[in-house]
Amino acid sequence: MTPRPPRQPLAARAVPCALAAALLCLSLAHAADPAASASGPTVSHTLSEVAAHLAVPPDDAKPMMRWWWFGPAVAKPELQREIAAMKAGGFGGFEIQPVYPMELDDPARGIRNVPYLSPEFLDALGFANRTGRANGLRVDMTLASGWPYGGPHIGVTQAAARLRMASVALPAGSSAFAPPLLMSGEKLVATFVGDGSDARGLDTTKLKPAAPAAARNGRGAIAAAPRDRVLVFYIASRTGQQVKRAALGAEGFVMDHLNRGVVEHHLRTVAEPLLKAFGDQPPYAVFSDSLEVYQTDWTDDFLDEFRKRRGYDLTPYLPVIFSGQGPDAGGARHDWALTQTELVNERYLTPVDDWAKAHGTRFRSQTYGEPAVSMSSNRLVALPEGEGPQFREFSFTRLATSAGHLYGRPVISAESWTWLHSPAFSATPLDMKAEADRMLLQGVNLFVGHGWPYTPPGAVEPGYSFYAAAVFNDHNPWWNVMPDVTGYLARMSYLMRQGEPANEVAVFLPNDDVYAALVPGKVSLSAEMHRHVTPELTAQILDAGQNLDYVDAESVLALGVKHPVLVLPHVTRLAPEVLAKLQDYVRGGGRIVAVGTKPSLAPGLRDAAQVGKRVAAAAGALFASKNVQLVADDGAVGAALRKVLAPDLQLSNDAADIGFVRRKLKDADIYFVANTGNRPLKASAGFRSKRAVASWIDPDSGKVTQADNAPVLDLAPYESRVIVFSDAPLPATAPAPRLAPARLVADLGRDWTLAFPDGAKPAAVQQLHSWTDDAATRYFSGEAVYTREVTLDAAQLQGQRLVLDFGQGTPLASTPKVPAGMRAMLDSPVREAAQVIVNGRRAGAVWRPPYAVDVTPYLAPGRNRIEVRVANLGLNALAGHALPDYRLLSARYGERFKPQDTQLIAPQPSGMLGPVRLMGEKRL
Template sequence: MKRTLALLLLASLTAQAQAPKWPAITQQAKPWTRWWWQGSAVNRADLTRLLTEYDKAGLGGLEITAIYGVKGAESQFIDFLSPKWMDMLTHTLTEAGRLGLGIDVAQASGWPFGGPWVTPADASKYVAYKTYEVKGGAGLAEPVAFMQKPIANAVGHKVDLKQLADPVAANKNLQALALDQVRFEKPLPLQALIAYSDQGATEDLTAKVDAKGKLAWTAPAGATWTLYALFQGGHGKQVERAGPGGEGDVIDHLSKPATEHYLAHFDKAFVGHNVKPIRAFFNDSYEVDDAQGEANWTPQLFAEFGRRRGYDLRQHLPALFGKASADENQRVLTDYRETVSELLLENYTQTWGAWAKTHDALIRNQAHGSPANILDLYAATDIPETEGENLTRIKFASSAAHVAGKPLTSAETATWENDHFLSKLSDVKKAVDRMLLGGVNHVFYHGTAYSPAAAKWPGWLFYAAVEFNPQNPFWTDFGKLNQYTARCQSFLQAGQPSNDVLLYLPQSDAYTRPGKVLLQHFDGIDHGFKGLPVEATSELLLAKGYGYDFISDKQVLDVKNAGAALATSGGARYQTLLVPDAHLMPLLTLEQLLRLATNGATILFQNQTPADVPGLGNLENRRVNFQKLLAQFKFKDSQGGVRQATVGKGRVLLGPDVDQLLAKAGVRRETLVDNGLQFIRRGRAGGHTYFLANWGDQPVAAWVPLATAAKSAALYNPMTEQNGLAAVRATAQGTPEVYVQLAPGETCLLDTNEAAATGPGYPYHTLAAAPQPLAAPWDLSFLMGGPELPAKQQVRDLASWTTLAGEAGQKFSGTAAYTTTFAMPEGPADGWLLNLGRVAQSARVQLNGQLVATLLGPVYQVYLPKYQLKPTNTLTVTVSNLMANRIEDLDRSHVDWKVFYNINMAAKLKENRGADGLFTAEKWAPQESGLLGPVTLTPASVGAPAQ
């Protein structure tokens, strides 16, 4: 097949041509890190010293989170938000500003929001219920009462509830107690007593119960009555990982007064201090209901439910607790969950966001885990933040940002890579890449513990598995990862999202599913939507290369027509909206979809149109109107099993096959995924930016098709920093293809242009012959680390330094240099590909005294152009390993380095847990370390790829 070829060759370029330029690296483009202030035991000198270290390493900013303290440092503890704590914060803000670092602040010491100033009235609550049977003509002999069962749970030990004072904040030594949940045995206040007869009658008896629980009521004759008594309890959830002065009850997130009272405490603490440099306040996920029971109640719930749902919940308490008909149970439960979702959005998230604006600050929020539509919570957040390893989960935060027009999506990144001290920079890079592919463009490492200069190695640490601290040997090469991330994010923070499909999130189908508890918590597809058709559909879209964003019912109402396209409230444009086999849909949503279609849009229904409306209020009227709307879809058979209904200027498509639906709608997938690549795409004036990743175990060197128009493209390698105009050609169909070379684990940025461009070409490498071993002896010198530096030696056969350097090498964590000399290889090559083989774990390569590359893996190779070589060359490879071997030595020697309050170094993997249940490396064998080889040189030519 004849193809039009438009190759941009290196040899044909003029000397005056300018290379493509990297975007400027801003504070925001650099990665940030969570900065743990353990016990808030900080001082000015160490704050300045560490901020300087972080700046040198290429971090852009820090999020201060005050948490539990370190044993032995009690005299240095500073109470959260105390005047001294505020002085330390002010010093940090001043020094960070001097260094050009940004600062966010967590809005609690630990998480979720809570503390000693949270009163019982403002603390999280739950509902308990009890039923009584009364025959007609009889009364209720027993009192209407509920005694709360006591709970006293702590982290890492048992606690005697009898030894605790009420309220919890009144107790001493809360750091050592490390309380997780406390409920005292006490009678609970009655919220409602409703009688239901077997004849369908209902009576509200709440006012007929006296202070002792005595009911003054005789059941009407002729029926048997079931009485439902609801009581309000204190959930008892305590702030997790709280530091001094931050311990106490978690707030009632459903109550606006509780949120306002909580935030007013910060206003009081801020008086007299300049907090304007704080960029954003942060919330570390919901995590209220990871204790016993759930925070499923607020004092105003009955009133709010009636106002929002249009009927009195007290008339349907049996249905709320699953004791009515299946249909009524589901409808009332859905309405209850919808009400809770709205209260969490309005009374917590939006109230918090409005408060932050009074301090000229943003809010950064992890909405996942909430008993709510988390798309709406994320959309109400200035910087939505996600975490995890599943791309569909990550996309909830980025989808909300894209739909709502938020420029940044952040991510708690690399929380648990492997287990403690086993996390390689290549692991972290893959975690970063995963976030970028999911739409994140503002990475936060998790995390960096403040550690004073006086602390013995390994210093102060956090219990999650990756320690982004200067005492970690990988800090030597950490700056390269930060530079890489900044290069990527400098592109991905620019332009606009460029996804084609809005994927409707069937929240009502999720709400209607009963569970063991009243609430349902949402954390991406896997938690809340597992087993619903949207799960498979979202994974299919990813696998097939369709760019999409999730959208909620609330967000759908703000979508506008833009010709045949759809424009969201944030200005993003999409070709279509896909409803993934939803059974239930709110009437307002269906009305909006019909309106959009009537005005020119294409709306897709997978498998079926929704059959019914959710909820109970005004049900029959809503059902009638719903069916009238559906009746306007006059579907007719079309090609490929897709049925089509013309509606006004637009159309509605129906069919079981998502591929066929999207093809009929004119949506093109990015078939580059068939080459084993993963991608995310952003748009800009005149072109697009692609971030491509090769996660396979084989290199990719191929012509890659694009689904967007392009006559030219600039190619950027964010790790090597090479760039140039890519080879671009048009297929017979007129679609563009770009030549891409990516090693396993490698990524690139492709900046396309709909117009032609001239400039230096990208330096593609073609291997010209077989690899040649670099077998000269190596001088091995240990540069820095501990517990001691092994002796220098000459090495003929590369192997782990745990073997080469004996017992000292087995214990050593740090950095060593391998130096050798070699003659310039013979042959006509443009240069040589230096491959280090296996490396444990990161390496810096110097040739003739000049740094040529920092290699993080999984492939350790760098191209050496011929002009850099001399007749005789000196090659130095400086390798850093992990903390593991030195930690192993400490544990074997029973050195107590785990000196932390609260959670004291929990292990991710059960094989790494000792008899006390805590992490131990005592049984580990020494981890391979150093340059393992084989090291080879392969002749290579540079130029445009063959057609």
């Protein structure tokens, strides 16, 4: 659930150019270091190489699971069982994350919470690593318990720091005042005096540094003139933030991520013991969740580091940093926030990544949040990871994928399904696909599921759940189709890491503008970037038939701009060096679409007037080029793009719910296309690829069939397709089937037999309905079996394809009121997933539209037995009994979690709801 490069000062900043160039070279060398890159399969560059793995994608493309160890209270037999279950479900590995206790110690049930980093815990960790590897699974490890990094080893002077302001009104006639009382971990940084009555409404541009007065009672005092009526103190303090969701024995302060000594202390105290538990088989990667170090904006030597980097003393500008008043506030805030980015890059990201490499592993990090890391900070970690499915607006996920595309990280993961369909046990396989497809459209090619809760034997079903997440373990009733779901995810992940990324529009992230607007207590580029990269801007680019990456000043300086078109969204602050790079880009044929304004301001404060003149002059020269368009607002971006760049995907009608992403091979272009909406969409599609041969790749099997070069996209709700344009056909390509419209062969909507696993006599079901309508099965969660027979003659089997069709599902009009996350807005006709068995052979699975299974190879003349094994949600069983009372648990350990949205727990419709029809499609 968190964010890196030493962003070196530009000419407007007080660091010699030679040093900046040297550091830039070092950062590029770091980016090119093979040890820092994501390992995995060699990226294929020809279609024949790719095709060799379509039927069975490599194991390292399989999704992973975040494995929560509650307590930690784990036992080796259950660890072994759950690892085997992960492998059987089609997962490629797991990330171990110890979190809060779920139950009190109970010897009778074998539940014993052991302290984090205790010998018992480390022994279990080593066992899980050996067992996972023996099963061919990847094993990752979080370098802490909970998030962000911290714990009992972090003292108050090592805790995350902030600068706080305090003010006091001076009594009338007072000529001196005692300094404020400071608490542990605090230090008075500066004191100012003014003539206001208090800090509210005070013109901070008129505050003056306070002078010391004569000592009073052994304590220093602050002098005040008769007109001075307010004292304002700036105090280096601590946020007080505690580690979130900590395991037993891992409680404590969140560490100061801007202090390298503290970071190294954490690595020695926590990371080293963890790695020793892995023995001679280190984890594939070590993990840092999203940076959620709330309110941090300081560190002990911040003023000294600021002076070195920016070339002036920050102290006189502290009042305007807090107030935002006066002409200097934007520049000073920019420099203050930029310094924090440089410090977290140099003192947190770089040391942890270096440590990981030195220990034979890789650093996987979610590079966003606070402190204010940038998109290019991802260059400092081996494995960038995103989070969030927001593909039509500013996205934390696209920060990671863009950095991966720019800095040569071919495998880019995402924490997935974090808030999927709340409350826990409500998520469906279709929900998984709906979010996963939005991740794929942003460039993700490895899923880290959130997640898998360890559940001890004997726990009441449906077992444990994390307080804010879906559940994807084998306690989930629809586990019966999990191999089908993971097979799809693995195949698409594999395809989306082949060749090279091919997005043709870059959106410039105006970090300098965002820095200038940040305020104490909330210093985050990612949290505020949406003000520039708006949903409308993103939609304009996507609806113009393009996909996009982000770039920023750091990447432009280091790498230039490789995309044919660059969009500048409301950029006012930009360094002359960046404008020079953009001028080179335009001279080389690049196109720029600028929104709203031309850059006119220096990024920072030092020499701002002089640098601003250079910025304005450089921008004027740049915008005089015929290759640069200036449009008034975000709504004009799409039309401007169409003038300079042909759509990569042109649809015959307005179908904003269809998204695409392209990968480019030496001899082929691979397009992943997805309907992200809950209604069927049909449109003629024109792809810009000029390669001669078009083929479909079936996302579920990898089978290749012929396609038209200008195909019709006929997509069911949330359906996805893969189309490839190549120089030559693949040998295994099957001819495209030509079929007549489907006609009814048999109506199977009635007269089924339904059996539950309780051993009761199967019941006759004359008309299909939800089994929650019946009191006896209202709270049943699990798999129930529908059976019936259908008689067919030989003529019905010849010359046609026979499909068991379960219906289209019901689109939902609006999103239910839940606090966060997403879900598929479609109620399935089969709640929630099913396996179809025909004459004793598995014909397929039903878990996403189109809800149909080809049963042609399994039918025979005469009587045919059809069996549909339907699994519903674990939520129904959860609704059937009172929820756990965590009062005693909280009394023992403190309230470390609160299950979300429990008011929404209620039985959901379950079973095969109909209609069910056997449809025939005549072969032409």
